Amino acid sequence: xxxxxxxxxxxxxxxxxxxxxxLVILFFQGAIIESVPENWASTSIGLLIVAVGLAVFLLGLxxxxxxxxxxxxxxxxxxxxxxxxxxxxxxxxxxTTIAEPALVVIADKAxxxxxxxxxxxxxxxxxxxxxxxxxxxxxxxxxxxxxxxxYIIAGYILVVxxxxxxPHEIVGLAYDLGGVTTSTVTVPLxxxxxxxxxxxxxxxxxxxxxxxxxxxxxLTPMIFVQLYGIYVYNFVDPIHISDVQTLxxxxxxxxxxxxxxxxxQGILMSLLGVIKDVLPILAIIFFFQYVILKxxxxxxxxxxxxxxxxxxxxxxxIIGLEMGLFSLGETMAYELIEKAxxxxxxxxxxxxxxxxxxxxxxxxxxxxxxxxxxDGRINDFVLRLFVALGVxxxxxLGAFRIIHGGEIVYYISVGYIFVIALxxxxxxxxxxxxxxxGGVTTSTVTVPLxxxIGLGLAxxxxxxxxxxxxxxxxxxxxLxxxxxxxxxxxIAQQMGIKGEHEKEQEQMDxxxxxxxxxxxxxxxTVKIYDQNKIAxxxxxxxxxxxxxxxxxxxxxxxxxxxxxxxxxxxMEAKGFGAEDATQLYNRLHHENDNLxxxxxxxxxxxxxxxxxxxxxxxxxxxxxxxxxxxPIEHLKGLSxxxxxx
Numbered sequence: 092x093x094x095x096x097x098x099x100x101x102x103x104x105x106x107x108x109x110x111x112x113x114l115v116i117l118f119f120q121g122a123i124i125e126s127v128p129e130n131w132a133s134t135s136i137g138l139l140i141v142a143v144g145l146a147v148f149l150l151g152l153x154x155x156x157x158x159x160x161x162x163x164x165x166x167x168x169x170x171x172x173x174x175x176x177x178x179x180x181x182x183x184x185x186x187t188t189i190a191e192p193a194l195v196v197i198a199d200k201a202x203x204x205x206x207x208x209x210x211x212x213x214x215x216x217x218x219x220x221x222x223x224x225x226x227x228x229x230x231x232x233x234x235x236x237x238x239x240x241x242y243i244i245a246g247y248i249l250v251v252x253x254x255x256x257x258p259h260e261i262v263g264l265a266y267d268l269g270g271v272t273t274s275t276v277t278v279p280l281x282x283x284x285x286x287x288x289x290x291x292x293x294x295x296x297x298x299x300x301x302x303x304x305x306x307x308x309x310l311t312p313m314i315f316v317q318l319y320g321i322y323v324y325n326f327v328d329p330i331h332i333s334d335v336q337t338l339x340x341x342x343x344x345x346x347x348x349x350x351x352x353x354x355x356q357g358i359l360m361s362l363l364g365v366i367k368d369v370l371p372i373l374a375i376i377f378f379f380q381y382v383i384l385k386x387x388x389x390x391x392x393x394x395x396x397x398x399x400x401x402x403x404x405x406x407x408x409i410i411g412l413e414m415g416l417f418s419l420g421e422t423m424a425y426e427l428i429e430k431a432x433x434x435x436x437x438x439x440x441x442x443x444x445x446x447x448x449x450x451x452x453x454x455x456x457x458x459x460x461x462x463x464x465x466d467g468r469i470n471d472f473v474l475r476l477f478v479a480l481g482v483x484x485x486x487x488l489g490a491f492r493i494i495h496g497g498e499i500v501y502y503i504s505v506g507y508i509f510v511i512a513l514x515x516x517x518x519x520x521x522x523x524x525x526x527x528x529g530g531v532t533t534s535t536v537t538v539p540l541x542x543x544i545g546l547g548l549a550x551x552x553x554x555x556x557x558x559x560x561x562x563x564x565x566x567x568x569x570l571x572x573x574x575x576x577x578x579x580x581x582i583a584q585q586m587g588i589k590g591e592h593e594k595e596q597e598q599m600d601x602x603x604x605x606x607x608x609x610x611x612x613x614x615x616t617v618k619i620y621d622q623n624k625i626a627x628x629x630x631x632x633x634x635x636x637x638x639x640x641x642x643x644x645x646x647x648x649x650x651x652x653x654x655x656x657x658x659x660x661x662m663e664a665k666g667f668g669a670e671d672a673t674q675l676y677n678r679l680h681h682e683n684d685n686l687x688x689x690x691x692x693x694x695x696x697x698x699x700x701x702x703x704x705x706x707x708x709x710x711x712x713x714x715x716x717x718x719x720x721x722p723i724e725h726l727k728g729l730s731x732x733x734x735x736x
Contacts, residue, residue: 097153101146104455109142111446119439124426137414140407145450148404152456155397157283159376159388165291166384173234176288177227179379183280184226184308186371189219194268197542201264208323214316218268221315225307226281232303233288236295239303239523240514246310247507253317254500260559261320263499266566267542269313270530278453278530280372281305282460297464298520305457306526309569358410365406373398429551433494437487440544444486444568447541448479454528461524466592468520468583477579478528481572486541489567493548493555499563506570513577521580528576529569541565617729631694632726637704638664638687639716647688647708647716654703655696657731662687691729694722 120126167176188194198211198218232242254262281304289301380388388394427439448454458471458478492502514522541564549561589597619625635656639647648659664687692700697720710716 098146098150101149102143105142105145105149109138109450111449112443113138115439115442115446119427119442123435123439133414137411140411140414141450142411144404144407144409144411145455146404147400148408149456151397151400151402151404153397155394155401156280156372157460158390158397159283159380159394162389163284163287163376163379163384165287166386167288169291175379175383176230176234179375179383180226180230180284181223182375183223183284183372185219185223186375187280187368188222188308189215189371194218197264197268208327209320214319217315217319218312221311222308224315225311226284226304228311229285229304229307230288233285233295233300234292236300239300239306239526240511242303243306243310243526244511244514246307246314247511250310250313250317251500251504251507253314253321254503257317257320258324259498261317261324263559263562263566265313265316265320266499266503266569267562267564268316269309270565270569278305278457281308282457282527286460286464298461298466299523301464302461302523302527304527305530306523309530313566361410362402362406365402365409369398369402369405436494436548437490440490441483441487443544444541445479445483448482448568449475454478457524457527465520468588468593469524474524474528474576474579477575478572481528481575482568484575485567485569485571486544486564488571489564490544490548492563492567493545493560494552496554496560499566503566503570506567506574510570510573510577513574513581517577517580518584521577521583525573525576525580528572541568617726617731619731631722632691632729633694633697633720633722635690635692635697635700635718635720636687637690637716637718638685639708641684641686643708643716644686644688647686647704650703650707651688651690651700654700656690656692656700658690660689662689691723691726 163179167179194215198214201209201214202211228242232239257265282302285304286297286301289295289297289299295301377388380386427436454475455471458469458474461469461474462471488502492499513525517525542562545564546561549555549559552560555561617625635651637647637651644661651659664685690700701718701720704718705711708716710718
């Protein structure tokens with residue numbers, strides 16, 4: 092029942108997240124292109140399947156991947172086996188990247204770009220190795236507790252340095268591969284590994300140290316691929332000249348997209364493809380859990396059910412996208428290039444970047460995790476808004492670069508300068524999340540549409556080479572979220588947004604400060620027990636004493652309480668009046684026959700209570716009793732009802 096409620100909540104959020112994409116497509120298709128898209132029914136059904144698949148995928152992450160990833164990290168940390176932690180980190184990075192579908196497509200195009208110099212399979216190996224190395228480096232940073240920005244800044248310097256020596260044909264490709272490598276399945280598992288390590292190592296903070304692995308996985312491929320490109324362009328001769336245009340378009344027109352058929356064979360092939368992507372992850376986890384740690388997985392049936400849900404959800408998600416959404420996006424990009432001006436193209440790039448990012452499943456998962464480990468200081472929906480804004484700005488700026496020309500390295504270098512500057516301004520808790528957001532945003536949903544926009548623009552803009560200028564938009568989409576997320580952190584800090592535990596601590600500090608202030612400026616401090624709080628008051632209090640014979644105790648207390656007192660202190664008393672002064676010796680040896688009743692009351696009630704006592708006990712007439720009052724200072728510990736005040 093709990094999982095069903097969670098699924099329904101996720102399904103509701105999925106439909107909410109897909110609404111921006113639907114609105115963008117409807118607006119540009121109707122208002123700008125002024126035509127009804129073909130296969131609109133297929134596209135509508137596809138969006139419905141996307142929403143359901145996304146909800147199933149996220150539910151699978153919650154009950155399968157996240158618990159297992161964090162559990163493994165905790166177990167490794169308990170064993171103190173740094174070597175096995177690093178081996179596990181490398182295999183997770185390498186195994187999840189080598190089978191990444193987007194990487195396969197990009198690697199094939201890279202082979203054509205290089206005129207045969209680059210081998211597609213070898214390039215995939217280089218990228219997978221670089222991601223494995225990145226996860227190892229990130230895990231090592233968490234273990235040692237080093238600040239993340241030292242690593243990231245050093246990485247940026249290496250990226251720019253290698254760019255200076257890289258052939259221009261490889262630069263855009265290398266920058267794009269930094270975003271392609273972090274897939275929908277890889278991101279949650281890598282994030283779970285980092286958070287689990289940071290949670291289980293003494294002195295580490297999950298919010299400060301747990302994030303950052305994805306940032307490393309986005310950064311190192313840019314360096315390794317450029318180094319590989321420098322080698323092949325200097326030492327490997329071209330084998331043949333490939334006409335890469337056939338991979339993208341024919342005579343400037345988009346290729347017809349494959350039509351999705353709901354036959355049994357097509358569904359099974361799609362499902363097998365997703366299983367192939369997820370199976371290496373499952374194999375690595377089971378190997379380390381049962382062979383290295385030699386411990387069974389807790390709640391194994393639930394974990395396996397989670398992985399099944401991940402496979403089904405991801406498969407449904409991809410099927411839904413292929414049922415017309417991708418082809419529609421590609422067609423719209425070409426039609427806007429042909430019919431609209433530059434400003435409308437930038438607007439479309441901005442809108443499609445924003446909407447696809449809001450629907451990105453891995454971003455949704457990471458944002459929820461960020462909210463959890465930040466104790467509510469980070470709002471998951473607001474975080475996604477700022478990430479989507481960064482992607483939208485990046486893609487729009489990348490479209491501007493393609494249309495107006497310019498070397499990509501200049502744009503990227505200026506972006507890095509902003510990132511480094513904000514690193515020293517933004518609050519520490521947001522920096523690792525900001526670095527990770529660059530890799531999270533470019534996976535299942537974003538990459539195909541962004542690549543289609545870039546290649547379409549370069550193919551139809553005079554003087555632009557799609558092999559050189561068509562790549563790079565993914566790099567822009569990875570860079571600018573870092574800037575916008577750190578900006579979000581600065582804004583949140585200026586607004587004074589705090590976590591739940593921090594708010595509770597502040598409330599306690601206010602109470603303690605009030606008590607300290609009461610001590611310093613002589614305020615009276617009372618406990619208001621019906622509101623369960625302590626109050627420091629400038630209200631004056633007085634002590635009212637009533638000395639009476641014992642036999643009048645009940646009558647006296649009742650009259651004073653009815654007049655407005657809230658409690659009494661009863662003390663036995665001896666004494667004598669003026670008429671008994673001659674019998675002093677005898678009176679001192681008599682038993683205590685009087686009571687001293689003390690009432691602590693607000694001073695404003697004193698006069699009324701004294702009048703009541705005089706009338707009901709007839710003190711002035713018979714002389715059997717004394718009532719008097721005096722002001723008191725430094726009152727502490729008195730318990731009152733709020734009505735007493």
